Amino acid sequence: MTPSSRRGADLDPIKGARSRARVSLVLPWGPKATVDALRHVTRVEQTDSVEVIVAGAESVLTPVIQANFPPEFRILILPGNPDVAELRRQGALVASGDLIRFVDLVRVDRVVRDGRSSEDRLRSVAQDPV
């Protein structure tokens, strides 16, 4: 697909042009993703005003898991056993936003549990190893 075939790319520069960037949120749903992390994300992100795409393998994204998602979420089920990189890639390719943001639910979980500020974490790791 070329840029000009993307939705909205060929609009007149003034008439009908978007006034701001559309946002797509891609959530690759791997085996370690948790519903708790998803809840955290939906709390801090304005997921009602953006396109949310949950991409996962058929075996992981079961109907039970899908029941936790708001109905407006787009579910992208991939066959086989795709890794997270592939989930992110496929999610990005179906996203229509000008901004595509990726949420690593496992990382969210880890940082929320850590609880320290990012500056504190940076100070603790920035020094060269002795």
Added chain:
Amino acid sequence: MSVQLSVVIPTGKSPTTLSRVLEALEASDLPRDLWELIVVDDGGTDETVAIAAPYADTIVRLTGKPHGAPYARNRGAEMSRGEILVFIDDDVCVRPNTLRRMALAFLDSPDVAAVHGSFDDEASRGMVSQYQDLIDHYLHNGSRGEAGGFWADCGAVRREPFFAVGMFNEWHFSREQIEALELGHRLLDRGFRIAFRSEVVAVHLKQWTLARMIATDLRERSVPRSRLLMKRGDATLGPAIPEKACAALSWVGFLLGVLWLVTDTALFGILSAAAFGVVLLLNLPVFNVFRRRRGLLFTLAVTPLHLLHFLLNGIALVFGVVLHHSIGDPQPSATVQAFSEVGVVKWPPVPRPVDSATKPPAKESQGGDT
């Protein structure tokens, strides 16, 4: 969830080296949750999105014709959440410790607004590439900690000063030229400090050829620098005095050499050799670096390249003066100027002159976890 560093990579239609650049970043020893990666797809294709998706936290898609690296970096910065904005080009591979050392440079020196490193000259291949990377390395390392400009191939700047001075000048620079140098001068004008850190090193994947070196030196570096110098009337922006003298002497030597060939008068030949000899003497420190790093044969081989560099500088100065007096500052197209004047609000946004871009945007809160 907050991050400390926002790494912004602008990339265009031919992201041939992008995957290597992203893999190098992924191998950073700074924990991944302390930095976010923003890839700005400047008029690229889905290929760029597919390459960036496994690594990026945010992909910014700029539709339409390429907008240029300064514009793309600005859009990436506007979408960032970090306190420190790190700019990496799509043909520059960081070392595993580059990001951590950048972060440490800011932690160690709270008064420093921007930090940049240099290229690893050991990694370059091909004589022209080695010469280019060695010259960059020499120039940066000669600054002894205090930098006289910024370098966006691999540089970082604190969020607040970056937005306070109006970001990169996307109005004047529609492609990658000397916008980082110009940003650096605006930072220095406002009293901010820029530091060079020799321990911050990256590898340049760009392969230089002689034709590419000449074209880049003229179109993207020397001529824009001369125009900027004329605009500001600030001698510190231009080449240092020895460099100006070398450019003048190289031209004197060149013209005397031509006269010698045409008239067969020995005096012209002797004077030509003397002029080039003085240039070589003035550049002994550079040649010493070349000799130490690559040996005598390499030094002899790149000496004509170095002289050519001075000849190009002389041409650029003349072009810069002529362009400044004939067409003035570089300007965007008439359409862009008209859109900007009437305040059209659209995505991707209309390029803005530096004066109008002084308010830092609120940190992006949407999306991004990471």
